[in-house]
Amino acid sequence: MVVVLPCLLFLFLTSPLASAAAYSEYSCNGTTGNYTASDAFGANLARLTTALPIDASISPSLYASVAIGAAPDRVFGLALCRGDITEASTCSSCLNDAIRQLRVLCGGDRDATFYHDLCTLRYSGDDFLARPDDNSPVINAMDMNASTYAAWDSRNATSRSFFLSLVGTLFGEMSMYGAFNSTQRRFASAAMYINAQLPTVYGLAQCTPDLSPGQCWHCFQGLQEQTRQWYDGREGGRILGVRCNIRYEGYQFYHGMTDVSIGFTGSSSTTGSNGSKHRKTLIIVLCVSITVFCSMLVGCLLLIRRLRKGGGKTKLEQGHSRSSSKTEEALKLWKIEESSSEFTLYDFPELAAATDNFSDGNKLGRGGFGPVYKGVLPDGTEVAVKRLAAQSGQGLVEFKNEIQLIAKLQHTNLVKLLGCCVQEEEKMLVYEYMPNTSLDFFIFDQERGPLLNWRKRRHIIEGIAQGLLYLHKHSRVRIIHRDMKASNILLDRDLNPKISDFGMARIFGSNMTEANTNRVVGTYGYMAPEYASEGIFSVKSDVFSFGVLLLEIVSGKRNSGHGQHYGDFVNLLGHAWQLWREGRAFELVDPTLGVRNELTSIMRCIKVALLCVQDNANDRPTMTEATAMLGNDGVPLPDPRRPPHFHLRVTSDDEDEDGVGGSGVRTRSSTHFTGGSCSTNDMTISTIEEGR
Structure with a gap:
C-alpha cells in the first residue's frame, strides 16, 4: 500500500482529466471600426454584456442573442454554453469571464469572439444574427501552437x-x-x-x-x-x-x-x-516503472490475460469455421456460388457482437424481409445487417434471390453486398452501411427536404439512372428490379445514391423483351399498369418506376398514399400531367428548392418523367434513352402521352379528356390487389386473380 497509493495519486494528478488546462481562444476584428467606453456604441455594448450572461444562464437552452441600440451604433451579441452544462452559475461565470478577457484582449474593436471549453460569446456592430449560415469567425485550431490547446490529447494516432x-x-x-x-x-x-x-x-x-x-x-x-x-x-x-x-x-x-x-x-x-x-492501464504502466514488485505482478496478470484472450480467439475462430462451413453447405444446396473473394461468409456470433446482440438501439428499420441493424465489425467497418424474419417463407425466397443476383453485381450506384450468414434458423445479409439512410427520409420531410438542393437532387437522379442502366444493359446478366421506390434508394456519406433491395429482382434473358408472372410483387404507386393488372414486366416496368421517382424528387411529394389527393386527382401522375397540359408544370416543383435559375433543367426533368410514365409501355423510353435525355439539355424531347390512372379523379366524372371511360385495364390494375393495404412506404406482395 505504501508503494501503490503514491503511484495512484501520481497518476491521477498527471492524467488528462486532471491536468488539462481549460482551453480558450479569441478573435478580434478591428476592420469593422473601433469604439470608446464613452461613445454610443460603448454604452450599448456595456448594456449588452451585462444582459447576455444573465439571459443565457436563465434560458433552458443556456443560449441567448441580444441586439441593443439603434444604427449605426447598434450592438448584436450571442452567448452559448456547452450542452452538457446543467448549472446556470457555471454558464454565467464562463460568459462573464469571456467578457472580461475580451475587454483586455480586443480593446476597442467593435467585433470580438471568445471561445472557452464551456462557452462561446460574440458581439459585433455587424448584424451577424441575421445570417444563421454564417459560422465565422472560425478558428483553425489545427494550425496553432500546441501550447494554446493544453486540454487536447496530443498523442499521434497510430494510423x-x-x-x-x-x-x-x-x-x-x-x-x-x-x-x-x-x-x-x-x-x-x-x-x-x-x-x-x-x-x-x-x-x-x-x-x-x-x-x-x-x-x-x-x-x-x-x-x-x-x-x-x-x-x-x-x-x-x-x-x-x-x-x-x-x-x-x-x-x-x-x-x-x-x-x-x-x-x-x-x-x-x-x-x-x-x-x-x-486510466487503469496507465496506472499499471506507471507503477511498473516505480517498483520491481509491481512489474512482476503486472507481468503475471498480463500473461494470464493474454492466455485467456488467445483461448477465446481460438474458440471464436473455430466457431467461425463451423458457421462458415454451414453457410457454404446451404449455398451449395441452393445452387448459389460465392461470386468473388470479397464475398464473406460471416458467423452468427460475429454479427451478434457487431450489432450489440441485435439491440433496438442499433435497429435501422424493418422491411418485408425482416429487421435491419447497424453493426460495427472488429476492423471498424460499419455494416447494415438484414436479418430474415423467423419462419418467413417468402423472406427465404428473397434471401436466396438477393445472394444470387446482387453478389454478382459491381457498380458505384448499387449497394454492395459484403456477405451472408446461414446458421440453423438464422439467415442474414450483410451490406455496406449508408449513413444518410434512404431518399424518402429527405424528400418527403419538410425539415430535411431543403438539405437536398436541386444540384444534389440532380446528382441523385443521374446516379439512379446510371444504376438502372447498368442493370438493364451493362451487367453480366440483364436484371429487372421490380421494386424501384424512394425508400430503396440509399444515400452514402456524400449523398451518392445506391439502389438496394434486390429480393424482388428477376434475371432477364438476352433475347427476352417481356415476361409474365402470376405473382405480382412490389409497391403500389410505383408499379407499371401492365404489370399491376396483367403481371407483365420488362425493362419498361423499371422505367415507369423511375419516372415516378423523378416526379417525387422534383415535387417532394409521394405519388400516392392513404387519403392523399392532388386537386382533382388521387395521385401525383395525374396532377403532373394536368399541370403540364396547362403549361403550369412549374407549380409542381418543391417550393423548398427555390431555384428559378435552374427552372429549365427542372422542367426538362419533369418532361422526361412524364415520358417514362406513359400508359403504353412501347411509348416509354429505355433507360439508355432516358439517361441521354437527362444528360443532354440540347436534344429536343417528344411530347409525352398521358400516364395511367389519369381518369381516377376524386370527382364523379366518368370520362377523361380523351373520352376514355373508367372501365379500362388501368382501373382493373387497382382492383386486382387482394388482401392487405397498399402503401408507398411498405412492400406489398399480391396475387393476380386468374380469369378476371
Missing part, C-alpha cells in the same frame, strides 16, 4: 488515415443526432469504441438552438469538411465557430450520459467503463 475515417464516422453520427434528434439544445455527445488497440474516441457537436435542423446539419457538414483539410493525425482536436462547433478526444471530457454510442460490442460496455479501463 492517420484509418483514424480520420473513424473521426468522420463519429462526426457524422453526432451531426445527425444533434441536428435532428436533439430537442432544445442542438447538442450531441458521442463515444466510439473499436477495439483494444485503438482508444475510445469521445466527441461532442453543438449548434446554436435558434438554427433549424437543416441549418444545423449544414453547419456541421462545413466543419466536417474543414476537419478533412486540417487533420494532422492527432487523437484529439476541435473546430470552433460561432454557430456550431465539434470536438473529439481520446478521453471523456464532457459530463453526463452519452447520447450516441458507436461500436460497443457488449451490453456491459459503457463510456464510463471504457474511460476507466484506460
Whole structure:
C-alpha cells in the first residue's frame, strides 16, 4: 500500500482529466471600426454584456442573442454554453469571464469572439444574427501552437488515415443526432469504441438552438469538411465557430450520459467503463516503472490475460469455421456460388457482437424481409445487417434471390453486398452501411427536404439512372428490379445514391423483351399498369418506376398514399400531367428548392418523367434513352402521352379528356390487389386473380 497509493495519486494528478488546462481562444476584428467606453456604441455594448450572461444562464437552452441600440451604433451579441452544462452559475461565470478577457484582449474593436471549453460569446456592430449560415469567425485550431490547446490529447494516432475515417464516422453520427434528434439544445455527445488497440474516441457537436435542423446539419457538414483539410493525425482536436462547433478526444471530457454510442460490442460496455479501463492501464504502466514488485505482478496478470484472450480467439475462430462451413453447405444446396473473394461468409456470433446482440438501439428499420441493424465489425467497418424474419417463407425466397443476383453485381450506384450468414434458423445479409439512410427520409420531410438542393437532387437522379442502366444493359446478366421506390434508394456519406433491395429482382434473358408472372410483387404507386393488372414486366416496368421517382424528387411529394389527393386527382401522375397540359408544370416543383435559375433543367426533368410514365409501355423510353435525355439539355424531347390512372379523379366524372371511360385495364390494375393495404412506404406482395 505504501508503494501503490503514491503511484495512484501520481497518476491521477498527471492524467488528462486532471491536468488539462481549460482551453480558450479569441478573435478580434478591428476592420469593422473601433469604439470608446464613452461613445454610443460603448454604452450599448456595456448594456449588452451585462444582459447576455444573465439571459443565457436563465434560458433552458443556456443560449441567448441580444441586439441593443439603434444604427449605426447598434450592438448584436450571442452567448452559448456547452450542452452538457446543467448549472446556470457555471454558464454565467464562463460568459462573464469571456467578457472580461475580451475587454483586455480586443480593446476597442467593435467585433470580438471568445471561445472557452464551456462557452462561446460574440458581439459585433455587424448584424451577424441575421445570417444563421454564417459560422465565422472560425478558428483553425489545427494550425496553432500546441501550447494554446493544453486540454487536447496530443498523442499521434497510430494510423492517420484509418483514424480520420473513424473521426468522420463519429462526426457524422453526432451531426445527425444533434441536428435532428436533439430537442432544445442542438447538442450531441458521442463515444466510439473499436477495439483494444485503438482508444475510445469521445466527441461532442453543438449548434446554436435558434438554427433549424437543416441549418444545423449544414453547419456541421462545413466543419466536417474543414476537419478533412486540417487533420494532422492527432487523437484529439476541435473546430470552433460561432454557430456550431465539434470536438473529439481520446478521453471523456464532457459530463453526463452519452447520447450516441458507436461500436460497443457488449451490453456491459459503457463510456464510463471504457474511460476507466484506460486510466487503469496507465496506472499499471506507471507503477511498473516505480517498483520491481509491481512489474512482476503486472507481468503475471498480463500473461494470464493474454492466455485467456488467445483461448477465446481460438474458440471464436473455430466457431467461425463451423458457421462458415454451414453457410457454404446451404449455398451449395441452393445452387448459389460465392461470386468473388470479397464475398464473406460471416458467423452468427460475429454479427451478434457487431450489432450489440441485435439491440433496438442499433435497429435501422424493418422491411418485408425482416429487421435491419447497424453493426460495427472488429476492423471498424460499419455494416447494415438484414436479418430474415423467423419462419418467413417468402423472406427465404428473397434471401436466396438477393445472394444470387446482387453478389454478382459491381457498380458505384448499387449497394454492395459484403456477405451472408446461414446458421440453423438464422439467415442474414450483410451490406455496406449508408449513413444518410434512404431518399424518402429527405424528400418527403419538410425539415430535411431543403438539405437536398436541386444540384444534389440532380446528382441523385443521374446516379439512379446510371444504376438502372447498368442493370438493364451493362451487367453480366440483364436484371429487372421490380421494386424501384424512394425508400430503396440509399444515400452514402456524400449523398451518392445506391439502389438496394434486390429480393424482388428477376434475371432477364438476352433475347427476352417481356415476361409474365402470376405473382405480382412490389409497391403500389410505383408499379407499371401492365404489370399491376396483367403481371407483365420488362425493362419498361423499371422505367415507369423511375419516372415516378423523378416526379417525387422534383415535387417532394409521394405519388400516392392513404387519403392523399392532388386537386382533382388521387395521385401525383395525374396532377403532373394536368399541370403540364396547362403549361403550369412549374407549380409542381418543391417550393423548398427555390431555384428559378435552374427552372429549365427542372422542367426538362419533369418532361422526361412524364415520358417514362406513359400508359403504353412501347411509348416509354429505355433507360439508355432516358439517361441521354437527362444528360443532354440540347436534344429536343417528344411530347409525352398521358400516364395511367389519369381518369381516377376524386370527382364523379366518368370520362377523361380523351373520352376514355373508367372501365379500362388501368382501373382493373387497382382492383386486382387482394388482401392487405397498399402503401408507398411498405412492400406489398399480391396475387393476380386468374380469369378476371
